[in-house]
Amino acid sequence: xxxxxxxxxxxxxxxxxxxxxxxxxxxxxxxxxxxxxxxxxxxxxxxxxxxxxxxxxxxxxxxxxxxxxxxxxxxxxxxxxxxxxxxxxxxxxxxxxxxxxxx
Amino acid sequence: xxxxxxxxxxxxxxxxxxxxxxxxxxxxxxxxxxxxxxxxxxxxxxxxxxxxxxxxxxxxxxxxxxxxxxxxxxxxxxxxxxxxxxxxxxxxxxxxxxxxxxxxxxxxxxxxxxxxxxxxxxxxxxxxxxxxxxxxxxxxxxxxxxxxxxxxxxxxxxxxxxxxxxxxxxxxxxxxxxxxxxxxxxxxxxxxxxxxxxxxxxxxxxxxxxxxxxxxxxxxxxxxxxx
Numbered sequence: 001x002x003x004x005x006x007x008x009x010x011x012x013x014x015x016x017x018x019x020x021x022x023x024x025x026x027x028x029x030x031x032x033x034x035x036x037x038x039x040x041x042x043x044x045x046x047x048x049x050x051x052x053x054x055x056x057x058x059x060x061x062x063x064x065x066x067x068x069x070x071x072x073x074x075x076x077x078x079x080x081x082x083x084x085x086x087x088x089x090x091x092x093x094x095x096x097x098x099x100x101x102x103x
Numbered sequence: 104x105x106x107x108x109x110x111x112x113x114x115x116x117x118x119x120x121x122x123x124x125x126x127x128x129x130x131x132x133x134x135x136x137x138x139x140x141x142x143x144x145x146x147x148x149x150x151x152x153x154x155x156x157x158x159x160x161x162x163x164x165x166x167x168x169x170x171x172x173x174x175x176x177x178x179x180x181x182x183x184x185x186x187x188x189x190x191x192x193x194x195x196x197x198x199x200x201x202x203x204x205x206x207x208x209x210x211x212x213x214x215x216x217x218x219x220x221x222x223x224x225x226x227x228x229x230x231x232x233x234x235x236x237x238x239x240x241x242x243x244x245x246x247x248x249x250x251x252x253x254x255x256x257x258x259x260x261x262x263x264x265x266x267x268x269x270x271x272x273x274x275x276x277x278x279x280x281x282x283x284x285x286x287x288x289x290x291x292x293x294x295x296x297x298x299x300x301x302x303x304x305x306x307x308x309x310x311x312x313x314x315x316x317x318x319x320x321x322x323x324x325x326x327x328x329x330x
Contacts (some may be wrong), residue, residue: 005175009165010155012179013186018191018211018289021202035328037191039293039321041160044185045281046294047301047317048164052274055300055305057172068271083130083277089275094268 064102068093117221117231118238124217125242128159129250134256134276135162137261141269142170146255147213153251156246158215160280161185164314167273173311192219200228200233213240289324296320 053069054060068089075088096102112120129190140151154160156303161182193214196202199222202210213236222236234324261267285291297317304313 001142001144001148001169002175002323003148005165005169006144006151007155009161009179009182010152012183013138013156013158013161013189016183016186017189017193017214018208020190020195020214021197021207021211022192023190024311031328032325034191035289036321036325039187039325040187040318041185041291042281042284042290043166043297043318043321044181044314045160045277045284046297047314048167048181049274049281050298050301051305051314052167052173052270052277054302055171055310057310058306060302060305062109064268065271065274068268069274069278072275073282076282081127081130082276083134085279086134086272086276090268090272091197092268093271097268 061103064093064096067096067102104136112225113230114231114234117235121221121235121238121242124221125246126237128217129246131159131276132247132250132270133254133257135159135166136147136217136251136256137258137269138163138170138254138273138276139251140255140258141261148253149251149255150248153248155211156182158186158189159246159247163273163276163280168311168314170273171310175316177309177311181311182288184315184318188216189214192216195219196222196236199223200229200236210236210240213237213244214238217243233279249250289328293320293324296323 047071053065054062056063071092072085072089073084080088093102135153136149139152139162140146144152149166152165156162156165164185165178165182168181169175173181193211195209196214196219198209200210218236218240221239222232225232225235259268261269281294285294297320300317300320301313304316308316
């Protein structure tokens, strides 16, 4: 695995944080930018969820990961913490594969 | 709910809050360490991300885009876009704490979701806000790094991630990050459009790129909201 990417992404992340600290308030204080900065993570995280659950290389598939997500969503509704949600999803998928032959 | 307004909290209470937030994000760190290990990153690469990148969602995105076969470039772009909000947080912290230039250099590193949210609770008192920001930032940093190391070592002892369901854990992890953000109509619509875009483009674009295209949904909704 490439060290270049690990270091590059780390430096970019730090410079992003620092730029906010140094930039004069008025420049980025426009409503469009603050709205965009808050909506961006929502868009990216939603897209990442979809791709991680349905994507398999360049194909879309339905498998135990979706059942895992649904179980995790139920755990979320029941106000479970992050690790409980993640473990619920993992165990659900693992059990379906072991006992019901899911992919 | 606390009977006192938050700015009336004692320094000790602020520190205790900061430690409990650090512990809570630590549990998320265990998942990141495990997934980074399964994705093929080395121990020190995983820890470098935790020490230097230090922003959970970006770290998670970086390793998972690469694990899914995406290029380093699209992984960096996804993680960098996710980090844009930290720039906005930096502006807020600079406005709230008015740090010296030398402080800004290291405060910037601690500028994350949790520390900003905690500092924001104390917008009546700069001293309390500063304590909340620093205590939360440092607490999350320490617990996060310990947790990702632990998660990595735990996952090393697992041979087949599919059997244990770790691949399903990644999707659920992103879900757990996005779900609390879906509080307004703008966020819900943005998420729906992003999912539709990501799924539509997955069969035709290289891995990682559909996620970047999905970022357009945020730009679209932000433009509409600005009118």
